[in-house]
Amino acid sequence: MLSKKIISLVTLLFCTTLLAQTSFKKAVVTGKVIDKTTSKPMEFVTLSAYKSDTNKLITGTATDGNGNFSLEVTNGIYNIKFEYMGYKTNTLNQQNIAGDTNLGNILLEEDAKEIEVVEIRAEKTTVEIKLDKKVYNLGKDLMVKGGTVSDVLDNIPSVTVDVEGTISLRGNENVKVLIDGKPSNAISINDALKMLPADAVDKVEVITNPSARYDAEGGAGILNIVLKKGKIKGFNGTLIATTGIPDNHGINGTLNYKTGKINLFTIQGYTYKSNPGFSDVETKYLNPDNSANRYIDENRDNSRINKGYNGGFGLDWFIDKSTTWTNGFNYRKNKGTNEEDVDYYNYDANRIYTFYRNRLNLEKQLEDNIEFNSNFIKNFKKSGHKLTADVSISESKNFSNSVIYDNSTLSSTTTIDDTKNNQKQKRTLIQTDYVFPINDVFQLEAGYRGNFLNQNTDYAVLNNGVINTSFTNVLEYIEHVNALYTQMGIKVNKLSMLYGLRFEDSNIEINQLTSSQFKTKKYTNFFPSAFFTYELGDDTNLSLNYSKRINRPRGRQINPFSTYSSNINLFRGNPDLNPSLTDAVDLGFLKKMGKITLSTSVYYNYTKNSAQHVRYVEGLNENGIPITTMSFVNIGEENRSGFEFTLNYIPYKWWKLNSNLNVFRTETKGNFSYTYVDNTNTSITKTQNLDNTASSWFTRLNSKITFPNKIDWQTNVTYNGSQRTAQGMVKGIFAMNLAFSKDIMKDKATISLNVNDVFNSRIRRMQTYIPGQIDSDTAMQWRVRQITLSFTYRFNKQKNEKEKMPKREDDGGGEF
Known part of the structure; x- marks a missing residue:
């Protein structure tokens, strides 16, 4: 009797999984983005696919060096947005994707007004909230100019740095500090952070309750300091x-x-x-x-x-x-x-x-x-x-x-x-x-x-x-x-x-x-x-x-x-x-x-x-x-x-x-x-x-x-x-x-x-x-x-x- 119940349960799970997979049939959307004035392909154009009924972001990608893009979505109706700094946004609305689709050439036109006022630096301080961490992109934080990484951390929510340089997360000193995802090579991490210039920091990841992916060290959590690296061509x-x-x-x-x-x-x-x-x-x-x-x-x-x-x-x-x-x-x-x-x-x-x-x-x-x-x-x-x-x-x-x-x-x-x-x-x-x-x-x-x-x-x-x-x-x-x-x-x-x-x-x-x-x-x-x-x-x-x-x-x-x-x-x-x-x-x-x-x-x-x-x-x-x-x-x-x-x-x-x-x-x-x-x-x-x-x-x-x-x-x-x-x-x-x-x-x-x-x-x-x-x-x-x-x-x-x-x-x- 027990074996029959187990077989029935396994069969039910298999059918449920099969039904879920068939209801999420995949389609690949391809195409190419071209500058309308020069007719040259455009690299690093950002694509975002939104559900047309809820306007909810589903996925995104960017064009390669030849302006080509490939985006994988489930079958449905989407609004697809093409964005590039200094250019007018081009949005293709109500795209019915029922199978692999080629959108052809997408033309982007320069926005003369936007070019005059565009920020040339990534200086906006933002917060990204993810499933297992918060990411603080420093941006134009005036408080840390000429300071050290200790000054950076002392301006991050949930983090405090006392007068001796000891770092606490939510009042707990048992915090693991990483630099670019790795333990510091310095003998004293507090001394190292007081010597490293603040201008070298791109963002700080605050992980108050780390998942199994991260090092288990640090009862209070993890602070990951990500250093800057060039991104502009x-x-x-x-x-x-x-x-x-x-x-x-x-x-x-x-x-x-x-x-x-x-x-x-x-x-x-x-x-x-x-x-x-x-x-x-x-x-x-x-x-x-x-x-x-x-x-x-x-x-x-x-x-x-x-x-x-x-x-x-x-x-x-x-x-x-x-x-x-x-x-x-x-x-x-x-x-x-x-x-x-x-x-x-x-x-x-x-x-x-x-x-x-x-x-x-x-x-x-x-x-x-x-x-x-x-x-x-x-x-x-x-x-x-x-x-x-x-x-x-x-x-x-x-x-x-x-x-x-x-x-x-x-x-x-x-x-x-x-x-x-x-x-x-x-x-x-x-x-x-x-x-x-x-x-x-x-x-x-x-x-x-x-x-x-x-x-x-x-x-x-x-x-x-x-x-x-x-x-x-x-x-x-x-x-x-x-x-x-x-x-x-x-x-x-x-x-x-x-x-x-x-x-x-x-x-x-x-x-x-x-x-x-x-x-x-x-x-x-x-x-x-x-x-x-x-x-x-x-x-x-x-x-x-x-x-x-x-x-x-x-x-x-x-x-x-x-x-x-x-x-x-x-x-x-x-x-x-x-x-x-x-x-x-x-x-x-x-x-x-x-x-x-x-x-x-x-x-x-x-x-x-x-x-x-x-x-x-x-x-x-x-x-x-x-x-x-x-x-x-x-x-x-x-x-x-x-x-x-x-x-x-x-x-x-x-x-x-x-x-x-x-x-x-x-x-x-x-x-x-x-x-x-x-x-x-x-x-x-x-x-x-x-x-x-x-x-x-x-x-x-x-x-x-x-x-x-x-x-x-x-x-x-x-x-x-x-x-x-x-x-x-x-x-x-x-x-x-x-x-x-x-x-x-x-x-x-x-x-x-x-x-x-x-x-x-x-x-x-x-x-x-x-x-x-x-x-x-x-x-x-x-x-x-x-x-x-x-x-x-x-x-x-x-x-x-x-x-x-x-x-x-x-x-x-x-x-x-």
Whole structure:
């Protein structure tokens, strides 16, 4: 009886599938587009096919080098639109496509009026909302002129960058940052983003809940920074010169040469930056009964200078109209100094001054990054059917040396310490993806990714020429991750579904060569994902997404030896730190209402083995001063929920507004045990309870007004709300940026002025309270108010030469 039911069910499914396939019979529409005046074929003309009854966009393509086009649609009645910058749009209405159809020659005529007012630059900032990500095309964003990629990210909705350069997505720091879809070859991604010029960025992809196609790293999601590459035929380029206060000088340029078969492109730049900053820490050390034991005020002034070169070369080879092979080489070199002057004022329990110490740290740093990328794309005849392969090989070196002078009123002797921090990193990335649309209903995708990382850190401290074994160490970190994934996309009427499963095999070695601590961690994980989007109308949709993510500890998080910038406030990694696993759910709603676009989402993340910052007193130094240590530990779990609201509003053609609001709640549960050594050298085990529930919020408002005579004025206001932690509180931060620009020289050039942090208020203020140990207040400013003037000049980008690139059917995978 059961077998008969199974046979009946299989037969029913087969008949249903057969019926669906026959009801979506395909037809190929062909033809050729010709310039009406010159009778020459036109390349890169955009074609769009709309259903005549609903005016809904069904598919699109572009003409090849000979003006020919081929468009695959299901049988039906369509309006087919032909568009090209500077030409009148030609629309063929009510085309009854009942089989393969040749439309013949399509003539396009120049629009004299349009040519006079056409934008010659792709400067309009736009947002593309896709099934599993949002794409922010930067366009003419005045705020980032002369800035860095960190400034770019700090202007993207859902993203915040704090005063130390730490990036958060929806208030969560566990975010994976990619450059052109690959991990950065830099040893520190935050440092790399503060050195890479903003003018090199084309767009930013924000993936709050990545599908199985993407690397599973990053519990908060993924930020993919896509760099610029030339798109316009012929020889053209852009030159940008900047100057600013404090010192912010640079010159950056892009060159591009494109023919029918190749596209040569390069970006070159040099910057000189000065970044003064400070931090103040006022600490009250407590007795077990919470009475005062002593006070120390630590005042730190930083004067950073960085000289950087960033260069890259690339070649696109259009082997044929469906095959492209791209090779690129990038080199970045940065040379910097940092003068760090630290004053320590010591007081007794009654806050009576006892003695003073000064610690002067003179640091020199040199960083080299080399990277080679190769990308192969094969588009098959069927729309959306393609194969891609990528290889990336990179090597980074970061050499840092410091001389530290230590003086105290308790001694007439000056101690001289030398530190060395040499880091090397090699990374190889191999990836291939295959997308196969079975029909209009089903799409299959599969791929492989191999990420192989080797990082070596050689750290040494010498006290008056004698090696300090408490700090000197060599750490080797090896990470090999092999991943396979598959996805099935299904589209039924207004419902789109994407089911995926990713498998990752992780093999990690943490070798502390100095202390002969060798740890190997091997684990395999499955990462499912599911995405549902329902079109409530032409301008409204509802989405529900789920994915599983991982955070692997690495670098300074796992090195058990301390840093030496301060000998009473230490940072020490934890080699026993385990990866954290996160389950993420997101419910989103998008509505377009004329001049208003509204995007909202409710999200929830549950994390096991969540890695948290902790701060504790581990003992006393030789002068009896408590030593405070910061480290990472795995706690039991973390629950994070929130609501996000994004609004774009264009009240007038000359005024654009957009705002972003994120409200979230974080609940952590867990304990932390550590060893305290008292003044009798007795070890005591202590435990801290890290249970904590905290709510916070941040908001951003951006306004852009265009005045007559092509003058733009942009204002950006942000506020990050205060947030309680298990050991204290982080206070709120308000900041405002202003920018102005004016097009000159017949629109071939633009002059811009921007002020970053107008009120010089971007200061991170924290309170830390650990009963029986410490009660401290910290204020830190990584960068003071910055005023920047920039000049941009574009050459060989004539108005009648603007060309549109063909639409990529699926540049992110897993979409329809």
